[in-house]
Amino acid sequence: xxxxxxxxxxxxxxxxxxxxxxxxxxxxxxxxxxxxxxxxxxxxxxxxxxxxxxxxxxxxxxxxxxxxxxxxxxxxxxxxxxxxxxxxxxxxxxxxxxxxxxxxxxxxxxxxxxxxxxxxxxxxxxxxxxxxxxxxxxxxxxxxxxxxxxxxxxxxxxxxxxxxxxxxxxxxxxxxxxxxxxxxxxxxxxxxxxxxxxxxxxxxxxxxxxxxxxxxxxxxxxxxxxxxxxxxxxxxxxxxxxxxxxxxxxxxxxxxxxxxxxxxxxxxxxxxxxxxxx
Amino acid sequence: xxxxxxxxxxxxxxxxxxxxxxxxxxxxxxxxxxxxxxxxxxxxxxxxxxxxxxxxxxxxxxxxxxxxxxxxxxxxxxxxxxxxxxxxxxxxxxxxxxxxxxxxxxxxxxxxxxxxxxxxxxxxxxxxxxxxxxxxxxxxxxxxxxxxxxxxxxxxxxxxxxxxxxxxxxxxxxxxxxxxxxxxxxxxxxxxxxxxxxxxxxxxxxxxxxxxxxxxxxxxxxxxxxxxxxxxxxxxxxxxxxxxxxxxxxxxxxxxxxxxxxxxxxxxxxxxxxxxxxxxxxxxxxxxxxxxxxxxxxxxxxxxxxxxxxxxxxxx
Numbered sequence: 001x002x003x004x005x006x007x008x009x010x011x012x013x014x015x016x017x018x019x020x021x022x023x024x025x026x027x028x029x030x031x032x033x034x035x036x037x038x039x040x041x042x043x044x045x046x047x048x049x050x051x052x053x054x055x056x057x058x059x060x061x062x063x064x065x066x067x068x069x070x071x072x073x074x075x076x077x078x079x080x081x082x083x084x085x086x087x088x089x090x091x092x093x094x095x096x097x098x099x100x101x102x103x104x105x106x107x108x109x110x111x112x113x114x115x116x117x118x119x120x121x122x123x124x125x126x127x128x129x130x131x132x133x134x135x136x137x138x139x140x141x142x143x144x145x146x147x148x149x150x151x152x153x154x155x156x157x158x159x160x161x162x163x164x165x166x167x168x169x170x171x172x173x174x175x176x177x178x179x180x181x182x183x184x185x186x187x188x189x190x191x192x193x194x195x196x197x198x199x200x201x202x203x204x205x206x207x208x209x210x211x212x213x214x215x216x217x218x219x220x221x222x223x224x225x226x227x228x229x230x231x232x233x234x235x236x237x238x239x240x241x242x243x244x245x246x247x248x249x250x251x252x253x254x255x256x257x258x259x260x261x262x263x264x265x266x267x268x269x270x271x272x273x274x275x276x277x278x
Numbered sequence: 279x280x281x282x283x284x285x286x287x288x289x290x291x292x293x294x295x296x297x298x299x300x301x302x303x304x305x306x307x308x309x310x311x312x313x314x315x316x317x318x319x320x321x322x323x324x325x326x327x328x329x330x331x332x333x334x335x336x337x338x339x340x341x342x343x344x345x346x347x348x349x350x351x352x353x354x355x356x357x358x359x360x361x362x363x364x365x366x367x368x369x370x371x372x373x374x375x376x377x378x379x380x381x382x383x384x385x386x387x388x389x390x391x392x393x394x395x396x397x398x399x400x401x402x403x404x405x406x407x408x409x410x411x412x413x414x415x416x417x418x419x420x421x422x423x424x425x426x427x428x429x430x431x432x433x434x435x436x437x438x439x440x441x442x443x444x445x446x447x448x449x450x451x452x453x454x455x456x457x458x459x460x461x462x463x464x465x466x467x468x469x470x471x472x473x474x475x476x477x478x479x480x481x482x483x484x485x486x487x488x489x490x491x492x493x494x495x496x497x498x499x500x501x502x503x504x505x506x507x508x509x510x511x512x513x514x515x516x517x518x519x520x521x522x523x524x525x526x527x528x529x530x531x532x533x534x535x536x537x538x539x540x541x542x543x544x545x546x547x548x549x550x551x552x553x554x555x556x557x558x559x560x561x562x563x564x565x566x567x568x569x570x571x572x573x574x575x576x577x578x579x580x581x582x583x584x585x586x587x588x589x590x591x592x593x594x
Contacts, residue, residue: 113292113296120297120574121300122532123529124535124536125550125569129305132554132557209423212426213423217539217554217555232423232426232429237432240429241437244437255418255422255426258420259418
């Protein structure tokens with residue numbers, strides 16, 4: 001394991017940097033209470049729009065809340081949503097892909113049009129409508145982002161399954177009398193893991209971006225818990241000229257984490273599956 | 279070709295029917311029905327009015343009948359009433375369509391103008407400093423939220439250049455220069471992400487083609503570098519790039535939702551957000567269907583474009 005990690009870091013220094021940034025963000029999110037300097041929800045009317053300084057590292061917003069502490073706590077929402085959504089999308093999409101790839105024509109006939117239809121919606125528009133229908137909450141946001149990710153994963157896994165089931169080792173397993181479940185679980189599934197991991201990492205960034213956009217539009221995880229997208233909401237834009245730090249730092253946080261996850265995703269792709277190019 | 283066209287059109291129609299079912303069902307799983315929600319936001323309830331509204335929205339009919347009547351409405355280009363404005367939604371949407379189309383086309387132009395050259399340079403100078411710089415540039419484009427980029431652009435214009443961009447819509451007829459200036463920055467903000475994707479796709483597609491035998495032959499013949507890259511490599515690398523441009527258009531429309539909101543452009547996407555926030559559900563349902571139609575038609579157009587670009591693609 002550690003040898004693998006070292007090999008990865010040697011061959012993909014950029015990917016390793018991305019991984020380290022992701023890990024640091026994860027630690028900050030888990031230990032948010034210890035890492036933050038202030039209560040992220042406490043307002044302070046006497047200290048609104050303080051510029052970055054020694055008491056408030058990244059300044060304060062229009063309600064006098066500490067921006068640094070809000071960003072640290074906001075990492076929880078972004079990562080929770082990002083990781084859960086790409087995980088859910090990966091597992092459900094992977095299962096559907098295996099099923100349509102190995103299940104033969106009947107499964108294909110039912111599933112393919114459904115996947116086609118789901119993929120035809122713009123990700124953000126489908127997520128928007130789902131949050132509008134279900135009402136804003138953490139669970140809604142997770143569902144609204146995971147569901148549009150499913151068909152994207154399912155397509156890739158299906159294509160992989162189709163090519164793997166034609167290989168000679170699957171034929172050999174069949175000749176030895178293995179049943180479908182054994183072939184799928186022992187022979188096909190392990191071979192789809194690498195692209196699946198790559199895909200899930202690539203979608204981590206999209207999931208975080210869509211969550212930010214939903215929160216920005218006021219349809220994300222509701223107040224008072226801080227989320228990066230909501231820190232940038234339309235009301236924040238009004239203060240941007242007076243207090244640029246209110247807008248700049250949360251946006252930098254989103255960009256940095258998504259950038260890191262993209263670096264990690266690219267690195268993993270080159271490392272695990274050089275054939276797959278996105 | 280004709281058989282292919284017929285099949286492809288049939289498939290597009292089927293996708294649209296599927297999408298309409300999804301949209302229809304989605305807005306009916308909402309807790310409480312549309313009438314309750316419309317009245318909730320209005321703040322008072324008059325029972326007779328409520329029943330009239332339910333009747334108007336066809337909610338007193340069986341669900342299958344509701345769906346068929348609604349689909350018929352959409353096919354006739356009827357977007358139903360907007361409860362927020364008390365006018366037919368189509369009247370509100372129609373003047374907004376050119377704004378969104380113009381922004382989408384400009385953003386696509388920006389992304390092509392930036393994405394193609396950077397991708398080509400990246401591929402022809404693989405693993406040089408220029409390649410690394412351009413790859414970081416495109417990865418950054420994939421990582422920045424479009425709405426934040428928009429905010430930062432406005433911020434820089436105001437703080438650094440002391441120029442406050444107009445937030446009021448100017449039509450092309452009254453003042454063309456102001457009109458284009460109004461669209462320039464939103465197009466940049468929305469186009470950067472697509473530019474990044476196109477650049478990455480162009481790079482990997484070009485890298486593959488540059489290693490082909492016929493490209494080596496072209497070099498061996500002593501052809502000019504520009505001829506080899508543009509005639510031999512780029513033309514053959516274009517097919518996957520066109521696919522990305524096609525799928526990217528779907529993303530672009532999603533991106534316009536936030537860009538139009540940040541720059542206060544009166545487009546269709548901004549109206550969708552407003553309708554969602556105002557819980558004007560009939561409008562949401564019909565607008566999403568409208569966007570779905572645009573997406574399906576674009577994908578169809580991209581598929582048909584293949585034939586023109588790659589004679590190897592046979593339709594049958």
